[in-house]
Amino acid sequence: MSGELPVVLGVLALLYAVYRLWTRPSLSDIPGPEPTSFWLGHLPELFQEQSGDTDFKWQEEYGSVVRVKAPFGEDMLWTCDPKALQYVFQTSGYNFPKQPERRVLSRLVGDTGLTWADGDTHKRQRKVMLPAFGTPESKALLPVFRHYAEQVTLKWRDMLTGHASGSIKMNVHEYIAPATLEAIGEAAFDYKLGVLDDKTSELGRAYSNLIATIFSAPSNAKIFMQNVAHYVPMGIQQFFYDHLPGKGLDKARWNRVTARNVANELLEAKNDDLLTGKGNRDVMSILVRENAKESGESRMNHDEIVSQMRTIMLAGQETTSNTLSWALLELAKQPHIQSRLREEVHAMERTIRERGDADFTVADFEAMPYLQAVLKEILRFYPAVPHLFRQSLHDDVLPLSKPMMTRSGKVVTEIPIRAGLRIILSVCAYNREKDVWGEDAHAFNPERWLDPSKGKRGTSVGVYSNLLTFAGGVRACIGWRFAIYELQAFLTELVSNFQFELTEDVNRVCKTSAIVMVPTLEGELEKGAQMPLRVSLAPREE
Numbered sequence: 001m002s003g004e005l006p007v008v009l010g011v012l013a014l015l016y017a018v019y020r021l022w023t024r025p026s027l028s029d030i031p032g033p034e035p036t037s038f039w040l041g042h043l044p045e046l047f048q049e050q051s052g053d054t055d056f057k058w059q060e061e062y063g064s065v066v067r068v069k070a071p072f073g074e075d076m077l078w079t080c081d082p083k084a085l086q087y088v089f090q091t092s093g094y095n096f097p098k099q100p101e102r103r104v105l106s107r108l109v110g111d112t113g114l115t116w117a118d119g120d121t122h123k124r125q126r127k128v129m130l131p132a133f134g135t136p137e138s139k140a141l142l143p144v145f146r147h148y149a150e151q152v153t154l155k156w157r158d159m160l161t162g163h164a165s166g167s168i169k170m171n172v173h174e175y176i177a178p179a180t181l182e183a184i185g186e187a188a189f190d191y192k193l194g195v196l197d198d199k200t201s202e203l204g205r206a207y208s209n210l211i212a213t214i215f216s217a218p219s220n221a222k223i224f225m226q227n228v229a230h231y232v233p234m235g236i237q238q239f240f241y242d243h244l245p246g247k248g249l250d251k252a253r254w255n256r257v258t259a260r261n262v263a264n265e266l267l268e269a270k271n272d273d274l275l276t277g278k279g280n281r282d283v284m285s286i287l288v289r290e291n292a293k294e295s296g297e298s299r300m301n302h303d304e305i306v307s308q309m310r311t312i313m314l315a316g317q318e319t320t321s322n323t324l325s326w327a328l329l330e331l332a333k334q335p336h337i338q339s340r341l342r343e344e345v346h347a348m349e350r351t352i353r354e355r356g357d358a359d360f361t362v363a364d365f366e367a368m369p370y371l372q373a374v375l376k377e378i379l380r381f382y383p384a385v386p387h388l389f390r391q392s393l394h395d396d397v398l399p400l401s402k403p404m405m406t407r408s409g410k411v412v413t414e415i416p417i418r419a420g421l422r423i424i425l426s427v428c429a430y431n432r433e434k435d436v437w438g439e440d441a442h443a444f445n446p447e448r449w450l451d452p453s454k455g456k457r458g459t460s461v462g463v464y465s466n467l468l469t470f471a472g473g474v475r476a477c478i479g480w481r482f483a484i485y486e487l488q489a490f491l492t493e494l495v496s497n498f499q500f501e502l503t504e505d506v507n508r509v510c511k512t513s514a515i516v517m518v519p520t521l522e523g524e525l526e527k528g529a530q531m532p533l534r535v536s537l538a539p540r541e542e
Helices: 004-024 043-048 053-062 082-091 098-111 119-131 135-137 143-160 170-187 202-208 210-215 221-231 234-243 247-275 283-293 302-333 335-354 362-366 369-383 481-497
Strands: 065-069 075-079 166-170 387-391 398-407 412-416 422-426 499-502 510-512 516-521 532-537
Touching: 043 053, 043 221, 053 065, 065 387, 065 398, 082 221, 082 247, 082 398, 098 210, 098 221, 098 247, 098 302, 119 135, 119 143, 119 210, 119 283, 119 302, 135 481, 143 170, 143 221, 143 481, 143 532, 166 170, 170 202, 170 283, 170 302, 170 532, 202 247, 202 335, 210 247, 210 369, 210 510, 210 516, 221 302, 221 499, 234 247, 247 302, 283 302, 283 362, 302 335, 302 369, 302 481, 302 499, 302 532, 335 369, 335 481, 335 499, 362 369, 362 481, 412 516
Parallel strands: 075 422
Antiparallel strands: 065 075, 166 532, 387 422, 398 412, 499 532, 510 516
């Protein structure tokens, strides 16, 4: 009998596995479009079309929860439902880790830093890093942001001098991106990259158009391979990314070597400062100090701290420069918004002079309601990262904010999901959800933030003004305050000094998906990020 026991147990285990397979939650009754390709599913629509276009189409046709297909016909869930998002980001947090193939991409551009980490590793890294991104620490960096915003003003004023027309058509992103890169270098590491002059460092060149070079316009083959990687152990994926040839991969590897060399030097200097009792207010100095307070397994090792440099450089620069470019485009489209914002900025500048101060404080920004409204609307309308990707760790049930009708006609208020289900969390669609933002959700309208009846309502999702732009919960963007102060510093400086108008290229501007939403020109993707606008000196009432 003892010899038969393993066989009986094996049969029972097999029967249980078959039972689980047939009874596990299915998405077959969830509405969604039919795929045009068994091999690619719906992924080309998300990653090759203009960012957000497919999301808004699905949102309009199917609602806030949609069944879509991955390669080989595998079901995925796309959602912008507020309560489902709240459950994934906040209620269950670490029960919805990043998809392994997305973590490998995070490692490619950020090593084993915070955007790569998951579970206990993420908790440990975030705990050490949080003190460097608090409100006082972020406010203290405002003079750095203002300084580099002023460098853009000086450059553009110099370019405008002597022009008979009084205006110049320029790619504003070409000047904003280096300034935000310099700002993040000094604020985060007390390091000057030299990208605003003719002495550009190797690190500055390594970050130039990094994301656009690696991730823009993925081919069908690249989409297929990246998603087949879902079934490949992460170690093998990482080996291929570390050794396969390719323009984007080569740039990522060069960026890694260059960034790590600089980070190692900086870390040695920061550790020396700590030992001698010195210490600056940049992010890395605070990080080194806080890490020294930890002990044993709670402490980040050398490689983890070095990895944070790549993570912060990438997350801090790419998102801010792109957001500012989209902001100036929208202000050029709507001159009345631009003029009203400029009037408020000029009025606050007069107040600052009258009290005997030289520059804005964070309190000044917070006392400017229209600035706050415009900024929030920019972040709502142009989220830097349009999609986030997770998968369920266990069988689970997603709650919905309102009842939905399935394909069979059944009305449901929750959706059972299986362990391992890949979920696409649509930031851009949530930020346009009419149940949250009103019937005019697809219109750029700062007034919604000034009129309480038009403002955010319903389920709390995002870390900032209920927007999902900085995500939420345990994986909310750790530097969101940092980003808000930097955006305000640049926006007030540029709008105060310059007027922005559309050019004939306005209809060629594309929202290119490259993990972040990059402004490019149709037919000129190889040139990287572009935002051509006509710039002139701003009118000013004395």
